[in-house]
Amino acid sequence: MxxxxxxxxxxxxxxxxxxxxxxxxxxxxxxxxxxxxxKNWVLIGFAHQIANPGDASPVTCAGLPLLTLRAQDGSIQVFHNVCLHRCMTLVDKPRNVGKLIRCPYHAWAYDLQGRLRAAPHFAGTGKQEFDGFDLKEHRLEPVRTHVWHDWIFVNLDGSAAEFEDYAAPLVNRLExxxxxxxxxxxxxxxxxxxxxxxxxxxxxxxxxxxxxxxxxxxxxxxxxxxxxxxxxxxxxxxxxxxxxxxxxxxxxxxxxxxxxxxxxxxxxxxxxxxxxxxxxxxxxxxxxxxxxxxxxxxxxxxxxxxxxxxxxxxxxxxxxxxxxxxxxxxxxxxxxxxxxxxxxxxxxxxxxxxxxxxxxxxxxxxxxxx
Ligand SMILES: [Fe+2]
CATH class of the missing domain: 3.90.380.10 (Naphthalene 1,2-dioxygenase Alpha Subunit; Chain A, domain 1)
Known part of the structure; x- marks a missing residue:
């Protein structure tokens, strides 16, 4: 049978x-x-599509705008693709952003680790910081990410098991x-x-x-x-x-x-x-x-x-x-x-x-x- x-x-x-x-x-x-x-590990992109430092690609997961990004050290990070200032989407098509992701609206800029590096004139002409606002305390919101070979996964709510455990039944079948x-x-x-x-x-x-x-x-x-x-x-x-x-x-x-x-x-x-x-x-x-x-x-x-x-x-x-x-x-x-x-x-x-x-x-x- x-x-x-x-x-x-x-x-x-x-x-x-x-x-x-x-x-x-x-x-x-x-x-x-x-x-x-x-709550699960969801595939959102291919690592080879963002091959070089500064390569950034906007993606969507569960209806949310996310950004996949290759950092200087070659690692891949995923952030919510949203500026902390006026909540614009930061990157609207795949491109190399260089060393900074710059919001097109008021030129707030983030480095490839997501740290806020510039908020020009936010405190008045030529001034950025003031009491209660320190650039160092702000960064793009990261998303829990796992890169498995060429495949970029995210777990939006952070509650999924470690990827290795989650994916074990699949990995075991790729012997x-x-x-x-x-x-x-x-x-x-x-x-x-x-x-x-x-x-x-x-x-x-x-x-x-x-x-x-x-x-x-x-x-x-x-x-x-x-x-x-x-x-x-x-x-x-x-x-x-x-x-x-x-x-x-x-x-x-x-x-x-x-x-x-x-x-x-x-x-x-x-x-x-x-x-x-x-x-x-x-x-x-x-x-x-x-x-x-x-x-x-x-x-x-x-x-x-x-x-x-x-x-x-x-x-x-x-x-x-x-x-x-x-x-x-x-x-x-x-x-x-x-x-x-x-x-x-x-x-x-x-x-x-x-x-x-x-x-x-x-x-x-x-x-x-x-
Ligand atoms: Fe088919």
Whole structure:
């Protein structure tokens, strides 16, 4: 009996998905920003995009404007992207700020550690400080940050477990990966997608749709897949009996892994990796990027890289149509009960939804005791 058949055998009928409201409601989105996206480690950016000291990039997490910044010593820091003076956003597009982040409004300036260095004329012409206002006592508000290889994570409320513990179920499944040899070879920017970000996550962790949606772009038979549900690491895997490579279509053994809530990593044996940056921006809006990596230090030609970019562009576009239509379908009363989930292939989806429900409920408890 296969794993999928065994899971079906022990299930008591199909489980239901999350209610339609969980995807479409503005109130639940706000609640998600306070819980799911605040208390966990959320991916917000790629370290290689801010490679040099002074490189700064504005990002958003849980609807908040944040700033990722490379300091002089090479470390990466994340701050709230807001000036302490009039609360302007400081940096509005990726750029190198030099040694100081200067607010465009009244030229307040912060160094790359976030310390306030100038507040020109704040106390009168040519004067900055006065009794009760000392530059040294002010700095940009930092956000708890962890950089894991090329991936910048934040935990907004500071309450998550240490990243090493939080991510252990994922890290344990990447055994044999030599991260010292992982090199970025390209970044795809898919722009805005009109869906709820959870549908993108759910789509990634179930292998059921691959044969239908990606018939033209993949050669990975359903029967060779199995799902993975391991704490914060949820996904699926496929071990092929016959490998056909990645030229034109994807026909290699793969791991489709996530780190709850929004980190997605695809490992394609023997030598490729893809990481999705999923940025929820509202109940029905998100942005998505995919970084492509080689894992064995192999040199690819420009044509080979272009071929991979095209393959992944096509695969993602196939998924985007599905997740946008699932979001649209959730306007219907038919969707109120959440639809039906396969015990064989979508227990992973339900496991992700269980974590979402757990976190959403944590707000309710807090609000009830207030
Ligand atoms: Fe897909």
């Amino acid at each position: 296969t794993i999928a058949e065994e899971r079906t055998r022990i299930s008591a009928g199909p489980q239901h998905g999350l209610t339609a409201d969980t995807y479409r409601s503005e109130d639940i989105w706000q609640q998600e920003c306070r819980t799911v996206l605040a 044999g990966m030599d991260f010292g040899r992982v090199e970025p070879i390209g970044l795809l920017d898919f722009g805005e997608i009109e869906t709820n970000w959870k549908l993108i996550m759910e789509n990634f962790i179930e292998p059921y749709h691959v044969q239908f949606v990606h018939a033209a772009t993949t050669d990975q038979p359903l029967e060779d897949h199995y799902t993975i549900t391991d704490g914060n690491c949820i996904g699926s895997a496929v071990d092929l009996k016959q490998e056909t490579g990645t030229a034109g279509s994807l026909g290699v053994s793969s791991r489709y892994l996530t780190l709850y809530p929004n980190f997605i990593l695809g490992r394609y044996f023997p030598d490729q990796l893809g990481v999705y940056l999923n940025v929820p921006t509202g109940p029905g809006r998100m942005r998505q990027y995919r970084a492509l990596y080689t894992t064995e230090g192999q040199q690819l030609s420009a044509d080979e890289i272009e071929g991979l970019r095209q393959l992944w562009w096509d695969v993602h576009k196939e998924d985007h149509e599905m997740v946008e239509r699932m979001f649209e379908g959730r306007k219907s009363p038919v969707a109120a009960g959440g639809g039906l989930l396969s015990p064989a292939w979508e227990d992973s989806v339900r496991a992700f939804q269980d974590l979402i429900e757990r976190d959403l409920a944590s707000t309710d408890q807090k609000e009830q005791t207030q």
